[in-house]
Amino acid sequence: MAPQVTATIVDDDPQDYESQHVHAVYDEIAPHFSSTRYKPWPIIAKFIADLPTGWVGLDSGTGNGKYLPLPLERPTDIWTIGLDRSRNLLKIAQTAGGVQREVVWGDVLDKPWRDGAFDYAISIATIHHLATHERRMAAVQRLVRAVNPAHGRILIYVWAIEQDDLSKRSIPQSEATRARGEDVFVPWVMSKELQSKSGAKNAASPEHSHTTSQAIDPPQVFNRYYHMFARGELTDLVRGAAKGLSIHLGSPEDGVMEGIEIVQDGWERSNYYVELRRWRK
Amino acid sequence: MVRLITHNLLACHAKGCTTNNFPLRLQDAAVELRDAEFNAEFVRGFLPRLEWKALVGAARELGDKSLPEEMPEMVDEEFLQKLHHVLLEIHIDEGAMVCPNCGHVYPIANGIPNMLLAEHEIA
Numbered sequence: 001m002a003p004q005v006t007a008t009i010v011d012d013d014p015q016d017y018e019s020q021h022v023h024a025v026y027d028e029i030a031p032h033f034s035s036t037r038y039k040p041w042p043i044i045a046k047f048i049a050d051l052p053t054g055w056v057g058l059d060s061g062t063g064n065g066k067y068l069p070l071p072l073e074r075p076t077d078i079w080t081i082g083l084d085r086s087r088n089l090l091k092i093a094q095t096a097g098g099v100q101r102e103v104v105w106g107d108v109l110d111k112p113w114r115d116g117a118f119d120y121a122i123s124i125a126t127i128h129h130l131a132t133h134e135r136r137m138a139a140v141q142r143l144v145r146a147v148n149p150a151h152g153r154i155l156i157y158v159w160a161i162e163q164d165d166l167s168k169r170s171i172p173q174s175e176a177t178r179a180r181g182e183d184v185f186v187p188w189v190m191s192k193e194l195q196s197k198s199g200a201k202n203a204a205s206p207e208h209s210h211t212t213s214q215a216i217d218p219p220q221v222f223n224r225y226y227h228m229f230a231r232g233e234l235t236d237l238v239r240g241a242a243k244g245l246s247i248h249l250g251s252p253e254d255g256v257m258e259g260i261e262i263v264q265d266g267w268e269r270s271n272y273y274v275e276l277r278r279w280r281k
Numbered sequence: 282m283v284r285l286i287t288h289n290l291l292a293c294h295a296k297g298c299t300t301n302n303f304p305l306r307l308q309d310a311a312v313e314l315r316d317a318e319f320n321a322e323f324v325r326g327f328l329p330r331l332e333w334k335a336l337v338g339a340a341r342e343l344g345d346k347s348l349p350e351e352m353p354e355m356v357d358e359e360f361l362q363k364l365h366h367v368l369l370e371i372h373i374d375e376g377a378m379v380c381p382n383c384g385h386v387y388p389i390a391n392g393i394p395n396m397l398l399a400e401h402e403i404a
Contacts, residue, residue, distance in 0.1 A: 015400070052326065053322045053323055053326045054322065054323050054324075054325060054326010054327045054328075055326065055327075056286070056290070056327055056330070076318050076320035076323055077320060077322065077323055078323070079286060079323070079327075081286075081287055081290070085397075087393065090393055091391070091393075094282065094392060094393070100282055100315065100317070100372070101282070102282055102283070102284060102286065102287045103282070103393060104287065104291070104393070104394055104396055105393050105394065105395045105396060105397060106395075106396035106397055107397060107398075109403075110294055110396065110397070110398065110403065111294050112291055112292065112293075112294045112387075112396035113290050113291060113292055113294075114290065114291075114292040114303050114332070117290040117292075118290070119330070148330070
């Protein structure tokens with residue numbers, strides 16, 4: 001049986017915590033992780049398919065770069081540039097879909113771009129790896145500032161407390177977690193075969209220190225930190241981010257010069273998502 | 282990879298460095314040319330949002346003088362092909378990008394630019 005998701009508490013400096021329980025883990029599991037992540041979710045595929053020709057975008061937390069080749073029907077009409085904290089994942093993203101991609105080693109909380117440089121930005125399954133509410137809100141603000149203030153579009157996906165039936169994960173729930181979300185460890189089990197393939201055995205990690213006999217060793221388990229979002233929490237982050245940037249949240253209206261509009265939000269396959277659009281008069 | 286399409290978007294983000302932080306200067310660049318599929322409509326669509334002078338300057342730093350100083354008024358197929366080449370076919374595999382304002386060095390290794398900052402440098 002697959003190991004269960006367990007509750008955790010962020011009891012360290014959030015940056016150090018992410019470094020240990022997110023960045024280091026992804027660098028370790030990169031090749032294995034990559035072989036299991038390949039299918040774009042329908043709303044993401046549609047968001048990208050609807051972008052105008054000539055647009056350039058940012059995939060913040062690109063991972064193995066699985067969204068960089070989209071849209072599959074007209075692949076060279078737009079360019080998506082992938083940013084990630086894990087260099088080992090970026091090495092895979094560099095050739096996502098068998099074509100040379102543009103990737104940047106960086107942090108989703110930084111802004112190594114000129115203001116409004118991109119026409120669109122996506123952040124899929126990334127912001128839930130940030131260890132505090134403030135850091136998650138800052139990540140949303142970076143996305144808002146990365147896109148063009150007159151027409152920039154944004155799509156964000158994060159894991160939800162509410163998991164669907166198909167999902168193997170079961171999330172411990174209480175009244176409080178339904179309201180505020182919950183900090184958890186999600187185990188990543190790496191088979192012996194893949195460990196030797198990826199060389200992960202030899203890396204520094206507390207779980208593996210003695211690998212003398214392959215037969216009796218349990219599979220290596222890596223715990224990744226996630227903040228599982230409560231219903232409404234993602235929209236609250238967007239509201240807070242807009243307020244922090246002094247940008248009006250809502251549709252274009254009289255007397256307001258610029259704003260950011262929620263085009264759609266909802267739940268899909270164990271995730272919450274929100275699509276945003278910037279506008280200016 | 283770092284191609285000039287990406288270079289045209291990157292800016293220095295070190296603490297306190299908010300003016301004259303673009304474009305980053307290319308240093309010790311090891312360049313390789315690789316064919317990319319030409320899509321005239323993509324290049325035409327992206328053109329209005331390019332920082333033209335930054336692109337021309339970076340291309341010249343890499344020894345490519347095919348683009349005019351000023352963005353031409355007549356955008357024909359031949360021009361779009363040249364622009365395509367400069368944006369998408371010149372790969373910087375090794376080298377560095379240096380901030381013209383604060384001098385911060387962003388290394389490029391195996392085609393991946395390192396835009397991470399040390400903790401004390403984060404804005």
